[in-house]
Amino acid sequence: MIRFTTAVLSASLAFTATATLADKQAADQCAAGLSADSKVIYDDVAPGVTADTDLRSVVTERTKALVTDGKIKMGDARSSAEAAGECLVKLKS
Numbered sequence: 001m002i003r004f005t006t007a008v009l010s011a012s013l014a015f016t017a018t019a020t021l022a023d024k025q026a027a028d029q030c031a032a033g034l035s036a037d038s039k040v041i042y043d044d045v046a047p048g049v050t051a052d053t054d055l056r057s058v059v060t061e062r063t064k065a066l067v068t069d070g071k072i073k074m075g076d077a078r079s080s081a082e083a084a085g086e087c088l089v090k091l092k093s
Contacts, residue, residue: 023093030087034080037072041084049091059085 031042044062049055063081066072072080 023091027087027090030090031084034083034087035076037076037080038083038087040066040072041081042087045084045088046091049088051092053092055085055088055092059088 027046031039031046034042041059041063044066045055045059048058059081063072063077067074067077
């Protein structure tokens with residue numbers, strides 16, 4: 001019984017790791033096509049994204065900070081954040 005449980009648990013963990021990796025790969029592939037400002041937002045937010053992350057609030061907060069720090073242009077901030085968000089959402093799926 002212990003061997004069966006271990007095998008099921010190992011298979012489950014392997015599937016979870018593969019699914020997570022696939023989501024990151026899809027998100028990174030999406031990010032590769034982003035504009036420079038969108039990529040800055042993606043790179044800033046992506047490391048902290050979890051299944052529970054409220055992307056809208058985190059992206060908004062970080063985008064404002066990046067504008068304030070002069071790392072992205074204010075005029076393009078909204079569209080850049082929206083584009084980055086489309087890729088970031090792939091990290092959660």
